[in-house]
Amino acid sequence: MSRPTLDPELRALLADMPLGSELTREMLAQLRQMPSQPVKTEAERHDVTIGEITLTVFRPPGLTGPAPCVYWIHGGGMVMGDRFSQIDIPLQWLEELGVVVVTVEHRLAPEATGTTLVDDCYEGLLWTVENIDTTKLVVAGISAGGGLAAGVTLMARDRNGPEIAAQVLICPMLDHRNNTTSSKQYSGEPGVWTREMNEFAWRSVLGDLTDVPGHVSPALADDLSGLPPTYIDTGTAEVFRDEDVDYATRIWAAGGNAELHTWAGGFHGFDAIFPDAGLSVAARRTRTDWLARTLDG
Template sequence: MSSLARPAFDPELNTLIAGMPPFPQLTAETLKLLREFPTTPIETLLDGRAVDRREVTVSAADGFQIPLTVLTPADVRPGAPCVYWMHGGGMVAGDRFSQIDIPLEWLDELGAVVVTVDYRLAPEAGGTTLVEDCYWGLLWVADHADELGIDPARIVVAGTSAGGGLTAGVALLARDRGAPAIAAQILICPMLDHRNVTVSSRQYSGDPNVWTRENNAFGWHAVLGDLADDQVPGHISPARADDLSGLPTTFIDAGSAEVFRDEVTDYATRIWAAGGQAELHIWAGGFHGFDILFPHADISAAARQTRTQWLARTLKAHTPTAP
């Protein structure tokens, strides 16, 4: 356990997490077990929702077939917004249905088409592969906007944890390559910095209840191997990007009681310094993934509602004015 003073967990969250088994220290063996842990089936989440589901595959640059799932409201209107979702899992676990309940709320409340991508995982894949898989999926979405019934000017990229970091990387790639257009990015407790040297990363070292500095190091090493710090491109570790200008308007949040707090705060600050627009929320007493683990806690409900309200405002600003 870290000896550093640190923000305490929100009281309600503290009570809830006390009843949970400890999160394992990641190793090659525990990763196998983590990947076998059952998640909520997508069919259960879609039950009772009027949603059309479509499965597609997209070719990556190396020919790998990237699975995408398209979830469309049955009553979708032409020119709907689209949320392109990247799941969490420390770069080493999860699939395209992980944490999908978050964008499904935007499907319900905002009529958004949700597309979620099954990018390859580390350590089986590494380097730029994960973010490139996400980028190729996004290109497909933009190229098929008419077919999907979406407005290409209202495509939002979003993700949580590892997926939040990949979302930031995809936004950087789209900016640097000139396409596709992205209306906004939503970075939920994103994994942005492989260096793992912030105060918050040290504060939450060794805690068995949450995502730790040690597990963060495991995930990044799985992606990067022994690549030297100065050789890591910003598309993989977005905090390494020299230039954060020209990015889409950004929503970024984290808890005060988590490893990623300081890198999240720094990323928002650097967007502002580059002349960009970002809305930053640090939820007092929130640990990593608090609103995923305990979505009905008061602080979780507030975090989710705040994101949805921001997205509604942002999409409204991008809605074409009728003649």
């Protein structure tokens, strides 16, 4: 199938990356052994363990009173990554907007399956509400974390709390069916995240689950009304493009408030991988400005 063209700067940067088209258990084991990137921040931090999950709290230096809080869920296809993956994104909000950041390390598939991952994230959210002196609570995540953020926000609505002021879904992984046009466009050739990788990840998550709930695969949720203001962004040149656009469209259809940005020439996770590229800078700036307006409102 023909595909949208990549942004020229991103295409040049991507040419130096080792890319594949599939993901296997053996490859996953190797990827999990790669060291995490060091966290560069002057924020105050401490770790909390609750049962099977670990949270890290980052606070602006010298903060003494209540502040907005971003609850961050990392990417990695729900099969890899940790609470510090892509942490530079919310830490930028900490520095610019003065928010507290709580990042959760949930259990991973295929060791954990079904609703376990989203349940872990919801448990961490409840701890955050009970222990962080926050004026407004934002749930945010990237890729798999974006899908889990959407699932947690649906859970909070369906369980009458906690109250979420906004959700930020960055190239979110929302639909286990893997049958959109964009999913088929990014199949059979090497990429950052392909249809084949996505199929492996969802098989790992679902396990023996046959009746898939909307909290796990948010695209299945029948009702998208009553959600908080939502920011969704994606690239034109990525596997999740169409499910992300559809999710925003369905929020609008339900009378909700959603802002959607589909960045021309952006591949999956482009602004996390190459944050200094021109398109990445624009995407990050637009997202941060939206969050600032939403928190001020």
